Amino acid sequence: MPDRDAGRVLAQTWLERVTNANHGLPQSMQNHFERRESTMNMRTVAGPIVMLVGTILFAGCDESETNASSSNRATASAVRLLNVSYDPTRELYAEFNEEFRQHWKAQTGQDVTIEQSHGGAGKQARAVIDGLKADVVTLALAYDIDAIAEKTNLVPKDWQQRLPHNSSPYTSTIVFLVRKGNPKNIKDWHDLTRLGVAVITPNPKTSGGARWNYLAAWGYALRQPGGNEQRARDFVAALYRNVPVLDSGARGSTTTFVQRGIGDVLLAWENEAILAVKEFGADEVEIVVPSVSILAEPPVTVVDKVADQRGTREVATAYLEHLYSPAGQRLAARHFYRPVSPEHANPRDLQRFPDVELFTIQEVFGGWHKVQQTHFDDGGVFDQIYVPGK
Amino acid sequence: MEATLNKAIPIRPAARVRAATEEPLWVKLSLIGLSVGFLMLFLFVPLLAVFTEALRKGIGAYFASLSDPAALSAIRLTLITVAIAVPLNLAFGLAASWAIAKFEFRGKSVLITLIDLPFAVSPVISGLIYVLLFGMQGWLGPWLDSHGVQIIFAVPGIVLATIFVTFPFVARELIPLMQEQGTEEEQAAVTLGASGWQTFWRVTLPNVKWALLYGVILSNARAMGEFGAVSVVSGHIRGKTNTVPLHVEILYNEYNFVAAFAVASLLALLALVTLAAKSVVESRLHHHSQKTLEPATAEE
Numbered sequence: 001m002p003d004r005d006a007g008r009v010l011a012q013t014w015l016e017r018v019t020n021a022n023h024g025l026p027q028s029m030q031n032h033f034e035r036r037e038s039t040m041n042m043r044t045v046a047g048p049i050v051m052l053v054g055t056i057l058f059a060g061c062d063e064s065e066t067n068a069s070s071s072n073r074a075t076a077s078a079v080r081l082l083n084v085s086y087d088p089t090r091e092l093y094a095e096f097n098e099e100f101r102q103h104w105k106a107q108t109g110q111d112v113t114i115e116q117s118h119g120g121a122g123k124q125a126r127a128v129i130d131g132l133k134a135d136v137v138t139l140a141l142a143y144d145i146d147a148i149a150e151k152t153n154l155v156p157k158d159w160q161q162r163l164p165h166n167s168s169p170y171t172s173t174i175v176f177l178v179r180k181g182n183p184k185n186i187k188d189w190h191d192l193t194r195l196g197v198a199v200i201t202p203n204p205k206t207s208g209g210a211r212w213n214y215l216a217a218w219g220y221a222l223r224q225p226g227g228n229e230q231r232a233r234d235f236v237a238a239l240y241r242n243v244p245v246l247d248s249g250a251r252g253s254t255t256t257f258v259q260r261g262i263g264d265v266l267l268a269w270e271n272e273a274i275l276a277v278k279e280f281g282a283d284e285v286e287i288v289v290p291s292v293s294i295l296a297e298p299p300v301t302v303v304d305k306v307a308d309q310r311g312t313r314e315v316a317t318a319y320l321e322h323l324y325s326p327a328g329q330r331l332a333a334r335h336f337y338r339p340v341s342p343e344h345a346n347p348r349d350l351q352r353f354p355d356v357e358l359f360t361i362q363e364v365f366g367g368w369h370k371v372q373q374t375h376f377d378d379g380g381v382f383d384q385i386y387v388p389g390k
Numbered sequence: 391m392e393a394t395l396n397k398a399i400p401i402r403p404a405a406r407v408r409a410a411t412e413e414p415l416w417v418k419l420s421l422i423g424l425s426v427g428f429l430m431l432f433l434f435v436p437l438l439a440v441f442t443e444a445l446r447k448g449i450g451a452y453f454a455s456l457s458d459p460a461a462l463s464a465i466r467l468t469l470i471t472v473a474i475a476v477p478l479n480l481a482f483g484l485a486a487s488w489a490i491a492k493f494e495f496r497g498k499s500v501l502i503t504l505i506d507l508p509f510a511v512s513p514v515i516s517g518l519i520y521v522l523l524f525g526m527q528g529w530l531g532p533w534l535d536s537h538g539v540q541i542i543f544a545v546p547g548i549v550l551a552t553i554f555v556t557f558p559f560v561a562r563e564l565i566p567l568m569q570e571q572g573t574e575e576e577q578a579a580v581t582l583g584a585s586g587w588q589t590f591w592r593v594t595l596p597n598v599k600w601a602l603l604y605g606v607i608l609s610n611a612r613a614m615g616e617f618g619a620v621s622v623v624s625g626h627i628r629g630k631t632n633t634v635p636l637h638v639e640i641l642y643n644e645y646n647f648v649a650a651f652a653v654a655s656l657l658a659l660l661a662l663v664t665l666a667a668k669s670v671v672e673s674r675l676h677h678h679s680q681k682t683l684e685p686a687t688a689e690e
Contacts, residue, residue, distance in 0.1 A: 082627060090644050117626045118640070130525035131535065132543040132625045152526065251643045279645045 078111040079315050084134035086121035086144075086208055086298070087251040088272040092335035093138070099331060100322050104315065112315055120249030121208030128154070128303065135307045135316045138300040140208020140250075142166070143368040145301055154305040168297035169323035170337035173358055174209075174216040176288040177257065177266040177273045184264045188290045189220040192265060193238035200263035201243055202253045204375075204382055208298070209250035211376060213267040216294040218375075219364045223292060237385035246388075258285060269296065271336035274352055295358040440658045443651035455641075455649035456656070460629040464637035465656070467545065471633065472613045475552040479609050483560025484602070488594070490561075491568030492576070505561050508554055516554050517622025520547055543625030548633060551619040556609040563605035567598055600675040607671060611664040615657055 085093060097114040104112045117124065117132070121140035128134050129151050139145055142160055149155045160167045178186050184197055192199050202210035214236065221227055221235035244262065247253040250272055257266040258280050265288075268276070273287050300320050307313040322328050326344035333345035338353055365371045375381045445452055455461060486505060490498060508516060524541035525531045534541060541547045575597065579589045595602075617635040624631045632640060634657060641650035 087643070115630055116628050118628075118643075119626055127543065127625055130521050130527055130542065131531055131540070133540065255643065 078113070079312060080113045080115060080310075081135045081312055081316055081319060082115045082117065082133060083136050083138055083319075084117045084124050084128055084132060085138040086124060086140040087118055087249040088209070088254075088269055088275070089138060089298075090116070090118050090251075091275065092271075092332065092337065095335070096323070096328060096331050099327055100319055103322060103327070104318065110315070112319075114319070118251075120202065120206040120252075122206045123248065128152075133306050133310070134303050135310065135312045136300065136302050136320055138298070138320075140296075140298050141211060141368065142297070142299050143211075143372050144208060145299055146368060146372075148303070152305075154303050155301055156304065159301045160299060162301065163320060164324060165340045166297055167299040167301055168340065169300060169320075169328060170298065170332040170339055172270045172296045172298065172337055173293045173356060174212050174267060174290075174296065175270045175273050175293065175356075176290060177254075177268050177276055177285050178264065178288050180283055180286060182286065182288065186265050186288055189217055189239075189292075190235075192217070192242065192267075193235060194242075197242055197265065198244050198263040199239060199242045199265055199267065200245070200247075200253050200257045201267040202250055203246035203248055206248045207250055207253075209269050209272070209296075210246075210253075211371075212269070212294055212296045214375070214382065215361060215365065215371065216267075216290075219294055219359050220290070220292055222364060223359070233381065233385065236381075240386050270338075270353070274336040289354045289356050292357045292359065294364075295360045297361075437658055440651055440655050443647060444655040446651075447648050451648055452652045452655075455646075455652040458649065460632070461637060461649070461653055463629045464632045464634050464653070467548070467632065468614055468634045470545065471549050471552050472610055474549050475556055475613045476606060476610050478553055479557050479560050480602070480606055482557060483562075483564055483605060486561045487564035487568050490565050491571075492573050502565070505558050508556075508558055513555055513616065513618030514622055517551050517619040519554075520550055520623050542623045543627075544631060547623035548620050548631065551623050552613045552616055555616050555619050556612045559609035559612065560602065560605035563601045563608070564598055567601045568594075571597055600671055604668065604671045604675055607664055607667050611660065614660055 083093060083097075093114075093116055097116070101112055101114065104110060117127075117134075119127075121144045124132075125137070125139060125144035125147050128137060128148050137145060137148065145155065145159060149157050149159060163169070165171075176186060176192075178184065184191070184194075186192070186197065191197065201213045204210040204214050217236050217239055218232045221232035222229075224231070245256060247256055250269060253266060254268060254272055254276055257263050258276055266273070266276075277285055277287060300323065302313065302316045302320060304313070307316045323332070324341070326341075329339040329341045329344035330346060330349075333339045333342070333349040336349075336352065339345045342350055361368060361371065373380070444455075486501070489495075490502060520542055522528045523530055524534060524547065526535060531541075541550070575593050576589050579593045584592065615635060616633075617639075620633055621636055621639075624633070624636055626632060626636060626640070628640065634653060638650050638654045638657070641647075641653060
């Protein structure tokens, strides 16, 4: 470090430079002007920025306060619900939420705003476990809600008994989506293990649909003549050797297959496959229905702790019950879900659902808990058979 | 000042260097062609694609997608996030680079390394840190929840994650410049009787203002565009916790391609504005550092 004297010399040079810049003024004034100029610049810039930030911060506080107090007064004039759902239900709930909003307004006079969050079902369940404040969850499979019940006390363990049909207001199944004209001639599950057939399916670790895909394939192999656990395992392993990429959710896989043009066959929810045909046109892709598939039951439930905390239990319960109403069932069928009460649906919508032999997870696998432990937990069968990058 | 400067240095050394490294014309041309071609392929074509897709259904559909309530709320959230994260990073960056450039202390190199940490860490991990800290299964989550405070899956989490991924930008721009400038001018100011604050406002800040602005522009661009870290802590609630990049993903996943690219074009425009602002500031920065540094060497 230079000492005090050196500092003074430098001060002198600095002063000289300043003096050179403003000829003809007394030194003190020149100094003054030079400094004044630069500080003014910074102040004129800094002032508004500070004010802007201040305003926004305070505005933010204001808003969160009003939010908090309005949720306490939830029974008053307006109420908000957060529905945390899985990937392919976007279109269904966009329309159903509007239907329920009108229904609730007519019945109670209260305005209800329903917020939506979508993603892979496993990921969404994880977010709820980590503190995403969902009033209701509408997920892809019972285990996702079981996981919430196990890891937290947000929902009771017997949640699935609270609504009819195992708390599933609509069901679906797994079908194949192939390219126009079915160039690889894919007819049934055994075609998926052929050499040179690229199969697109999401990651069973994060996606509910992917787990249904996996189990449908496993169930098919078990039900073949001479089928047993070992053969089913070999069959599913061969199938996953044909999978070039695992997306994290069903919708990601659909865009991989249709938009990016990767793969020969997409294993998809029936609703997702019909929607893709509708969105992208029958001249792009077509549906192949296998000989046998699985009955997929996507369940719904109120998240009790959150609903009680936010005072939304009543409207949240009504929201889910409305899914079982004639209006809800009609909308489910319109968005390609199989309604549990088909008599309420438009018969034309029902024609889209082909007759296919469906087995349930209970009869083939003995329920989700066993399935999750054996197949999808860390080190389970899926981890043993799936070799990434193959 | 400019005039005295040029008189003091009659021959600019840069001119001689350039003459000595003169290359044959074809080398120059092919190098230029290669880099321009590369830029066209990797920057211009995708940029063009974004705007073509966005305008595929006409200008009406384009503006309709931008004025959709969910899109507006995403834009608003992004602006709020930026308005909080960037000024905080500005303050932090100034303080940190001041400390590093002007003082000697133990653990200085550790501090410099820590400032660079967000560059080294994957954005997804940056987001997960906050889930581990503030999630209901995390360290502070249950306590915060019992006091009615929501950090992740809400705006505060998004702001925190954004601050984390953008905090090196300002400091990284300032540290080298401040180190280069040294403490001499501050010492001079203090010798002439300036107080600490006066020295800061009148000497230090004017000397680094262009570098500071440059850092702010970069961290602003990153804050608006950040996807990974924000995606982890967002909760993806439509119209509530979606920033602009997350909203683009949602629209794309809803097969709403025109709207997705329309909103993406905002980010592309931001990139263009950033580039323009960056080049202006860069030239000022260059200009300014020559102005402040050269006379000192000339007079020694």
